[in-house]
Amino acid sequence: MKVLIVDDEKHVREAIRYFVPWEKYGISDICEATNGQEAINIIMEQQPAIVFTDMRMPLVDGAELLEWLHQHSPNTKTIVISGYQDFNYVKPAIVYGGTDYLLKPLNSKQLIAAAEHAFKLWQEEEREREQAFRQNMQLNVLRPLYWDKVLSDLLSDNASFQELQPALSEELGMCKDAESCSIAVISLQAANCRLLQRFHGDLQLTSFVLANVCNEVLSPQRNGFAFRYWQTGVDIVILFWDDASEAHKWLLHINEAIQLAYGVQVDIGLSLVNALPQQLHTAFLQAQQGLSERNLLHRAGRIHLYKEESHEGGSVEDHAFQAYIDKLKIAVLSGETDRMNLTVEDWAEQLAGMSVLTESNFLRMQEEIRAVLLRLQQEDNTQFELCYDEEGMFSVEGWRDQLKALLLRLSKESKLSETSDSxxxxxxxxxxxxxxxxxxxxxxxxxxxxxxxxxxxxxxxxxxxxxxxxxxxxxxxxxxxxxxxxxxxxxxxxxxxxxxxxxxxxxxxxxxxxxxxxxxxxxx
The missing domain is CATH 1.10.10.60 (Homeodomain-like)
Structure with missing residues (x-):
């Protein structure tokens, strides 16, 4: 605690300094002022907990000082000291929350009692302020977690929209009469997102940061809210309401913000406009499908709108794909590095020549490759590296190089060639x-x-x-x-x-x- 003594009479300031047991309360910073204006300047700089003040002073008197304290430093405790038994001086002390009113000449016992009362009162209130501050900090941490959980349950049909609607309106700004919605999803894992690399692979931290970036873009308009999805499949979900048809525009703004902050953009799946709340889950599934069915070979655009028609042709699950799986299996069995590399080169050439390669099919292809290697290795020692370029776009060349490197590593580790015939x-x-x-x-x-x-x-x-x-x-x-x-x-x-x-x-x-x-x- 710091203390300020304001009085134009030096002997009064010295008396207060002499009689009050400052060391009992650990007080060493005691300032002095001779008038209210000087006191205001000191208060703004030192922020004292207790102010002893006279009422009659030049420039700014005690009444004006009390009014200023009430407006600008309401937590400061004041003890009024006056030589005049006039209600005009008592009234400001009452109106503006003075803790005591003492008359000159000062009585040491009354002065000590008034000071100790002010000290204890300030300490009690300070403890309450600290407790409230800690609680607010905890709420600030827990509130996003609460909405992550509640909205994840809502999308999974495990929560009631009607019960949540008042809170959605009050805290997130959802219109009470909103009748439509769109949902966007972001996955940081399946796409080997470069943003995840920026945070050293920490998925929780990356999701937290990304949700904050999304909400900084959306919060001024209060037309949507981003949260971390608690189930598997995606990492970030963005719920749009009000004019849900504008979702595509806001997603472009979000990607611009991510680009500005971290130098990358992310792929985002977007649903059609659906009825709220009846088709919330439908919109969520549409957004997921929009993301998983995006064409990895198409390099224009990062917002992927759900399409009802399915892709035809160019599937990696056709006869040609199975033939390459068989060739890869035999190449690995042979233990011949050149043969493995040639097989991967041919496969990469086939992929590059396709018109459509969806992420869902690509991931299934990777699982087929993993299954082949797992069967041969008898343990899951296959760690696929990133096959996305610096812009976060799929790269056939990157896939080819990482698969060749993986096969070479596994061949060396397990010495496949030694038992290839078996x-x-x-x-x-x-x-x-x-x-x-x-x-x-x-x-x-x-x-x-x-x-x-x-x-x-x-x-x-x-x-x-x-x-x-x-x-x-x-x-x-x-x-x-x-x-x-x-x-x-x-x-x-x-x-x-x-x-x-x-x-x-x-x-x-x-x-x-x-x-x-x-x-x-x-x-x-």
Whole structure:
């Protein structure tokens, strides 16, 4: 606490200094002023907790000083000291909140009691102010979390719009008669957003900062609110109300603000205008689909409006895509770096030539690649690096380079080449186990696994100890026995189910393997 003594009589100031036990309350800063104007200047600079003031002073008297304190420093406690028993001097002390009114000549006991009363009162109020300040700080921290949770529940149909509407109107500025809405979504993970890099991969911090940037743009108009989504799928949701058709314009402003602050822009999915509150969840799903179905190869525009029609053609889930997955699998099995690189180069060329590559299909493609590598590695050691350029746009070249680097790293770590033959044979055997019903020739298997017919036979015999044709025959006979024992299917049906189109040929193969015809085996 600081104290100011205001009196034009020096002996009065000295008496107050002498009698009051300042050290008891830890007070060492005691200022003095000879008039009200001088006191105002000191108060503005030092902000004292307690002011002792005379009433009759030159320039600015005590009444004017009390009025000024009431307006500009209401927490300051005042003790009025006057030599005149005149109500005109008592009245300002009462009106403007003086804690005590003392008459000259000063009585030491009354002075000490008045001072200690003022000290204790100021300390109690200061504790209350500090407590209120801490509570306000906690509310400022918790309030955004509250709205994150409540609005996330609202989008998931786990909260009542009618119950929330008064708070939405009072705190967020939503019009009470709002009948339409649009929703925008931002994902910081799926898109490998460059903004996430700026915050060292801290998703919570990045989401918090991004939501604040969005709300700084929206808050003056009070036409929308951004919050962190608590479920999976997206990180930031922006709810627009009032004139929801203007959402696209405001999203452009938001991206400009992000660009200005962090040097990047983000991709944003945007719903159509929907009824509020009936279609809130529908709008949310539309925004998600708008983001996930955006064309990664299209470099113009970062706001992606939901479209009802689905993309046709150019899908990465067609035959060509599956062929590249198979080629990649065999290339990794081979353990040959050049072969892996060539496969990735060819695949990248195919991607670059496509007209449409949606993010959802691209992510599924990455999961297919991860599944291939996981199956070969027996552990998830595949960490895809960023394949987005400095502007945050998808880069085929970036994808190609990061996949080649990943394959090289995994090859070195697991020494794939040392056991490539074993892995290849296991892949062939698994393929036979799953496809024995089909017409299976050595040439078909060789083409499937991109090796010569001679190598197929040699490697299979070397690893398993039996011929590939014998393994396939035994596999089919075992399946045929199970069908003969447990079903009433005709022999022609069983023959077809285990990969033989000719029933007579099936019977000859079965008898050669078991010493019995299929009918004899079933009868037995």
């Amino acid at each position: 892995r290849l044979v296991l892949e062939i055997r698994d393929y036979l186990d799953q496809n024995y019903r089909q017409d299976m020739t050595l040439q078909h298997i060789a083409e499937r696994f991109f090796i010569s017919r001679e190598n197929v036979s040699r490697k299979f015999k070397q690893i398993t100890g039996e011929n590939l044709s014998d393994y396939l025959t035994n596999l089919r006979i075992v399946r045929a026995k199970a069908l003969l024992q447990n079903t009433n299917l005709r022999l022609s049906q069983i023959s077809e189910l285990v990969g033989y189109e000719d029933e007579k040929y099936f019977s000859r193969v079965f008898k050669k393997a078991t010493g019995q015809t299929p009918r004899e085996y079933r009868k037995q």
